[in-house]
Amino acid sequence: MPRKIKIKIDELKSELGVIKNLELNIGRIIEDWEEPEGQYSMPKVYELRDWDFKLLKRYKPMYMPFCDLCCLCTYGKCDLSRDKRGACGIDMSGQQSRIVLLACCIGVATHTSHARTLVEALIDKYGRNAPIDLGGEVYVEAPNTRLICGIKPKTLGDLEDALDYIETELTYMLASTHTGQEGSNLDLESKVFHVGMLDHLALEIADIAQIATLNFPKADPEAPLVEIGMGSIDISKPVILVIGHNVLPSTSIIDYMEENGLYSDVEVCGLCCSAHDITRYSPKKAKIVGPMSWELRFIRTGVPDVIVIDEQCIRTDIALEASRYNMIVISTSEQNIQGFPDMTREHPDVIVEKLVNREIPGAYIHDPDLVGEVAVKVAMKVYPLRKKYKKLPSVEEVIAYATKCRECQECDKACPHSLPIMNAIVAAKNGDLSLLADLYENCVACTRCEKACPVDMPILTMIVKASDRRIKSEKYKIRVGRGAIQDTEIREVGSPIVLGEIPGVVAFVGCPNYAQGGKEVVIMAEEFAKRRYIVVTSGCAAMTLGMYKNNDNKTLYEIYPGVFDAGGIVNVGSCVANSHISGAAIKIASVFAKRKLRGNYKEIADYIHNRVGAVGIAWGAMSQKAASIAAGFWRLGVPVIVGPHGSKYRRMLMGRKENEEDWYVYDARTGEKVYVGPVPEHLFYTAETMEEAMVVAAKLCMRANDTTKGRAVKLTNYIDLHKRFYGTLPDDLPLFVRVEADIPITMKDEIIAFLKEKGWKEKAIPDPTLLEEMVRKK
């Protein structure tokens, strides 16, 4: 593979004379980007370490170890409790940060292999020179790539340079977790940030490659509405269910149907991000079942005839589950073969026959183009044979199961959400299924309860049966993922965001491991949209937002516009589309504020941290990918809040508002160090309740650069939410009021009296930066 060679000479004196600022690039990318290159193109971890350490000084790791031990090598197990060290010398803090780094490396590896697979396949199909066009109004097409790699990708082929960089860096970072390597918890944390940054690059590459070639919506605020929910699936036809994140096998299903006039003969639906992306590809034909927590629910209805799995967040026991209902599974990704024979080189009809006749347990087909034909043909053939499997147990059968219950409570103990399962089973024994139905909302369909049950009670199936009316009514509308944010939108909102007049950008992202059901995410998103924040969303969270209706029978997507503006609810798309959220923040710095982007990570992150009031809420974050996505936001100085289960990431990044010395910045105008208050107060935070998350999110949107008008708007929201839940003014209010003009006008008297009582003093409003080099006057 040709490598890029870069030679940079600041000054060369030779016999021929003096050469200044010479830059030579040999290799694949031929640059015609007039923007001068910053210092940090394709940076090594040590080049950005001082920025990381500035953040880590403010936001110190707070560890909550899951266990006292380390068992990573054969020296161990080692007891690391309290201040002990393992045989290799590592201590508990190092170990916890090492585990966070490992999790993030897994996340990045997953997104990178996804991106690599897509780019290679799309280059094969569309050529290395296929242009990257993300929509007429998207001029900064790849903000993460420009910022981190210092390149401006024009074609699919250009993306390979960025992928090479990620793969190299990721290998270094993973190597740091080996026994006898990095022992400093703070250096491990800096590496966490580094892989987080790489993650957003991988996400961006994956999404822009597919948007550019697969005719996805291109930054369209009016991307179409599509159907979501089990009730919207037409079960009078053969049903193909796609699960995962890599859309290519799914597109071949749609293509095959279209080419063969089978469009109305087969139902195609999806779970998780493949569902997002298949509806971006074909909003007319494809439907969404729901987020990943709907996987077993849907399978237990017996409806899918064929399941096509690709990669990530797919149940590893999918083949076992499917076999109970005589469903056919086709695996398509080398990351997830599932023990099936490789049938890629066989004739499609041979594969179809073997699958339909059950001669093979499933088929692994790694050529996405072949998948469509096989899946459609199999679905049509097995559909008439599978009708008897497409039903839930009867009420009598549920009661009969329930009578076997020994009331041992093992199910309750196994349930990660501590749902009152045993009581529901006991009620069912007596003919009352309503308590089982009550479990539906908060159950994530993990089946830990079933596995624990000594009498093999099919608890999830019973819950699903008890909820069958609700399931039939699961018919909603979601706006398909629009992809990037337009430069024109950024220009419009850049000023109100940076000045603080739009109170913030709140991103609802991540997985559906909600402690109290998805409804909470809907309530939070609507609250912020009503308050005229910009609400963005992606992944499973974006689906959750589409799965509840208001009294007018409408989902949030039917009520709020998809524009990146105050009061919009913007579904950017699948997990990989999270790059457009970080991308929007980066574009505010470049498109609106005209900061140089190219290889200029520190300055841009400093800009975002001090000026862009954005916060992520990953209310049901579960995966390692969610960890690496969060880490990418951390390095940009954007705080992330997780729900209660997020505490299991075992390390928070917490600010201490009372430690005055932590909250100084430079005033870029004078070089003076100025106290700005704890803005934003935390970088990674677990909230126990939705009420807590809302108040904290409103608070975390404050930034050092807010104008007085902007700060007043942000304070109005913070105070208002605080008062609603707690009935009082927030105690820490004096830290956020810098001058009297910051005080919301409607509450002026009350707040002034409060501030007086607390001994408040006026503070300066600087042109804030954490970087000494950004000071203009030395």
Place this chain on the structure above:
Amino acid sequence: MKGAEPWQTAEIPGPIKAFVISEPARISSILKSARRPLFIIGNRIDKKALEQGIISLIVDIAGAIDADIAVYGGIYRDFKATNYDKVRLVPSMEVIDRVKDENWKGFDGKGRYDVIIFLGFPYYYEWLMLSGLKHYGDRKTRTLSLDPYYQPNATISMINMDIDKWMEVIKEIRSNLLGGE
């Protein structure tokens, strides 16, 4: 001891595990001996216990030993309504972060807490907070889980028990500390 195994499946503890005490009298004397006690209360107290007035029992216990109560989320208003003057509105993560810091002198600035009592959180969430304090807290600070579950990361924990039994225990602790019913 029966009931002294982790309530939630797969939450395997150790090597350092809680000292198990379930007798109300012994818990009462631990509480009584506290110089600077702090309650940290969550939003997942059992519904039945709430209906049976557990909040006023907790507040009585806290009052008897002059304890601060740190609480946040929806349940704050219930505690506030008791008019107990040492109810502190503070999120659980923020209080854990401070409690483990040797320089933090408590909500009133009068010194570190020596007994920290947990109650009402999701099991795993309390497990993690307790683990944070087990490894990073001051050795002289003792944590006590008053939930009806065995919480091995606490210094002292009760055993798994049902809600009726738990209410009895809490009531008995209250009457030990305050006298009367």
